[in-house]
Amino acid sequence: MLDVQKTANNEMADAAPHPQEARTIRREDYRPPAWFVPEVHLDFQLGAEQTVVKSRLDVRRSKSAKYQEPLILDGDDLLPVSVRVDGESWTDWTLVEGALHLPLTGASHIVEITVEIDPSTNTQLMGLYASGGMLCTQCEAQGFRRITFFPDRPDILSRYTVRMEGSKADYPVLLCNGDKTDAGDADGGRHWAEWVDPWPKPSYLFALVAGDLVANNDSFTTRSGKEVELNIWVRDGDLPRTGHAMKALKDSMRWDEQVYGREYDLQLFNIVAVSDFNMGAMENKGLNIFNSRYILADPEVATDADFDGIEGVVAHEYFHNWSGNRVTCRDWFQLSLKEGFTVFRDQSFSADMGSQALKRIEDVRILRAAQFPEDAGPLAHPIRPESYQEISNFYTATVYNKGAEVIRMMHSLMGADRFRKGTDLYFDRHDGEAATCEDFVVAMEDGGDADLRQFRSWYETPGTPKVSARLSHDPQSGTATLNLSQQVARTGEKPEPSQMVIPLRTALLDPDSGEHEGEELLVLDKPEQSFQFEGQTEHPILSINRGFSAPIIMESSQTPEELAFLSTHDDDPFARFEAMQQLMTNYLTARVTGTPADRDIVLQAVGAALSDESIDRAFLAELILLPSEAFLGDQMVVVDPEAIHEAREKLRGKIAVQFERKFRRLYAQCTPGEFSLSAEARANRKLRNVCLAYIAGSQADDAAALASDQFADADNMTAKQGALSVLSHMEDKDRGWAFDDFYNTYRDNALVLDKWFTLQSLSQRGDTVKRVKALAGHPDFTMSNPNRVRALYGSFTANPVRFHDASGEGYRLIADMVIHLDAQNPQTAARFIPPLGRWRRYERGRAELMRTALEKIAATPDLSKDVMEQVSKSLA
Structure with a gap:
């Protein structure tokens, strides 16, 4: 993806730039396309080691383009076998930095190009690649240029007709975007299929899959009465684990009709589960390709969190059919246009399917764990970035999760009815177009009768706003006054007053009863503002930013007694949770x-x-x-991981000892019955695991035996993993037995084996770094599978006390891994830079070791621009 090459008629002097000299792409430099491609015909002769791709492009010069501008077709590691223009062989072409330049005259042409690619060597997993005997594609953001030469930008919308031919024995199933229009047998044991997608789409939404697959087949009838065929394609043995994903798909289709009025627009919807995948899933039009971890589930192999993840990701990719496909992005700076909006949609869907309170807690926890540190570090950027060198580096928590919070604030400010009117206008106005964030906001203003001019600063402002709240009370007048001020901190700079539009759901609780007279939505849109509340005979207790109505850091003068009161009496579940977390923090x-x-x-x-x-x-x-160690570190000016770990463990131990009897009683009361995904059954499993962890924290003599018994008796992965997680931190002999049993039981299930690697990487034992190194040499570990890499190394970076070992061994381990992985999968390798990139936040000894690790990576020859961009920004 995301050298000097010999052409048919000349030697090129324009080699690709060294990563250190990679070109910076700026939003302000956007120019409309000089050429459009309304129709695309592709012919694939499929093979794992050689695939021949013939493209036929109907190219038309833009009326606004300069007449002398050549047709530029992006390419990455491609060399044309032949080029034809209007039916004639064409030799007047050059390759410049991988792109094919054709100096064409006239307003329209038919350009035909043949290329040969080797999917088996495509370790980047971008473009067309081989995975476990099948062929599949990933084209977002810039993978299509690894398949054939094309103007690979999201504002080129084309209708695609695709013919695929391959071995019937190797690839009995041939899938592509849209609807299948024809199929048949060919010579030599081969067969073919033709697919037509009637909806114009950018090249990043192209998808192709060929393999030996079976389908969970179902159907859905839309509100207009159209029956849609649904298929989830997997390998034969995985078919029984697709039921939950199918239910999630049908629930998503129904919900999108009810809440947003969006109906599916093809006769067919296909999903394919793939083992080797850089991302979670991809919304390709009519053919979603998923990381198998977000499709396959049953109680034996999937935790309750896995079931939730599948539901949310299936919904997310389906919702993209409108918020991303029918209306797509004009350029990659507008990525949050589709991703932030769609994350908000999938969060709302999951909340409606389950618990509003628990879903909000989960979403905010993820935001604070991933996005807040991003906002406070060297990689901070607005939800609509201004520049990039490698677009894959901007698939970030800021674009996705903070982007969703921005949409949520719009919903809060406008109300559900006006918000719906705005989205209806957005979809109608821009259907079939490549739109911008401004287009979305204007549609929301026009459709929802709202003024969002000042609110737009959320799209261009990096950093997390800090809001200071001070509540005073005048007993004589019975007036309470809430004084609010806001600042935004730029990276490495002193916070400055700001005028962000910040909606704050607020209530004043009676200090005796805990009741209030109603919640108000206060809008802070100035550097300082005051709000008065009459009829307050006593000093009330402030409940603010209820439901986390704005993605901010709240600083208040609330006493521990007030926080404890809110943790017991507040009627807003999130505010109650927040008060307890703040008290502990x-x-x-x-x-x-x-x-x-x-x-x-x-x-x-x-x-x-x-x-x-x-x-x-x-x-x-x-x-x-308790708050996580990482979150606690984010609250401190200088992070000392050992001191944080020690303080947290002491409090955990004290809580465990003082309430051991209650934990044991609750543990017994939550004894599972027959497995169910009901809210009650899930709640029992969740609380039982938390109680087990606290019992272990009390250092009780029987804690290891209790965890071991739960592991042995468990009939579901939630209970089994909960027990194994507790055992992972122990020195007890039962730990080794349990991990061996888990491995021997699930060694043939890749997704469950990922859990085995993860739990050992997250262990707080003193030998964890040594164990991670040993696991990297395990026969079941491979650097070619992103899931396995994330399970071992990604989990290790999320283990604060061991990753930040004072020796620096953890940093060196990750640096060496990044250097090795970058040569085969730069996109995945780049994801490991941010944990090192926050070195300035740590005490001097660790900071120096982290910086040294980054410098080692930066000094590596031939480093990809994915990694180099992240490293250079982290060291700047």
């Missing part, structure tokens, strides 16, 4: 910095939650969880 950060703090009030709040029998068990499990 304040105590732990104080302990790390040596500031006096009252532990008893934290214990009292936890005790009150454990004694409240009205609390849903799944919510209780979230409420009593």
Whole structure:
């Protein structure tokens, strides 16, 4: 993807630039295409080691283009076998930095190009590649140029007709975008299929799959009465694990009709599960290609979180049919136009399918774990970036998750009805177009009768706003005054006052009853603002940013007593959770910095939650969880991982000892019955695992035996993984037995084996770095599968106390891995730079070691631009 080459008539002097000299692409430099390609015909002669691709492009010069501008067709590691223009052989072409330049006169032409590619050597997993005996594609963002020469940009919308031919024995199933229009047998044991996609689409949405697959076949009847054939294609043995994904697809189709009025627009919808995949899934028109981890599930191999992930990702990719496909991006700077909007849609869908409160907690936890650090580090960027060198580096938490929060704020400001009117106008106005973020906002304004001019600053401002809240009370007048101020911190700069539009759901709770007179939506749109509330006979308790209505850092003067009160009485579930988290966070950060703090009030709040029998068990499990070590580090000016780990473990141990009897009672009460995905059954499994972890934290003599028994008796992966996670940190002999048993049971299931690698990488044992190195040499470890790489090395970077070992061994381990992986899969390798790139946040010794690791990567010859861009920004 994302050298001097000999052409038919000359030697090219324009070699591709060295990664250190990679060209920076800027949003301000966008120019409309000089040529359009309304029709594309592709012919594939498929083979794992040689695939011949013949393209027939109907190219038409833009009326606004200069007449002398050549036709430029992007290519990556391609060499044309033949080039024809209007039926005649054409030799007047050159290759410049991989792109094919044809100096054509006239307004329109038919250009035919033949290339040969080798899918078996495509380790980047971009373009057409081989995976487990099948052929498949990934074209977003710039993978299509690895298949054939083409103007590979999202504002070129074309109708595709595709003919595929291959060995009937090797590839009995031939799939492409759109609807299949014809098929038949060919000579030599081969067969062919022809597909036509009637909807114009950019090249990044092209998809092709050929393999020995079977389908879970179903159908869905749209609201207009059209029956759509649904297929989820997998390898034969995986078919029984596709039921949950099929249900999620049908639920998604129904929900999109009901909530957004969007109906599916083809006769056929195909999904294919692929083992080797850089991303989670891809929304190619009518043929979604998925990482198999987001399709395959049953209770034995998938946790409740896996089931949720499948539901959310299936929904996300289906919703892209409108928010991404029918209306696509004009250029890659507009990526959040489709991704932020669609993440908001899939979050809303999942909340409607399950628990609104739990889903919001999950979404905010992910935002704070991934996006807030991004906003505070050297890779910070707005949700609509201004420049890039490698677009794959901008598939980030900022574009996706913060982008979703921006859409959520629009929904809060406008209300559901006006928001729907805005989206209806957006889809109608821009159907079949490549649009911009401005187009979306204008449609929301026009359709929803809203003024979002000032709100647009969210699209161009990096950094997380900090809001300071101070509540005062005048007992004589019965008036409470809320004083708010806002700042935005640029990376490495002093925070400055800002005028972001920040919607804050707010309520004032009675300090005796915990009740309030109603929630208000306050809009902070100035550097400082005051809001007054009458009729407050006593000093109320402030509940602000309820439901996390804005993606901000809230700084308030709330006392531990007030936070404890909110954690018990607030009627907004997220606000209640947030108060408990803030209470624990304040105590732990104080302990790390040596500031006096009252532990008893934290214990009292936890005790009150454990004694409240009205609390849903799944919510209780979230409420009593301690903040993560990574999150605690984000709250500190200088991060000391060892000190954070020690303080957190001490508090966890104290809670575990003080409430051990309650944890044991709840653990027994949550004993599972027959497996079910009902809310009650899932809540019991969730709370039971949390209680087990706390019992282990009490250092009880029987903790290892209890975890071992749960592991041995479990009939589902949620319980089994929960027990194994507890055992992973222990020295007990049962740990080794359990991990061996898990491996021997699931060694032939790649997705479950990923869990085996992950749990060992997350272990807090002192030998974890040594164990990770050993696992890298395990026969079942491979660098060619991104899931396996993420399971071992990605999990290790999420293990603060071991990744940040004071020796620096963890940093060196990741640096060496990145250098090795970059040569075969730059996109995946680049994902490992951000954990090292936050070196300035750490105490001096670790900071120097992290920087040294980055410098080692930067000094590597022939480094990809994916990795070099991330490293150079991290060191700047």
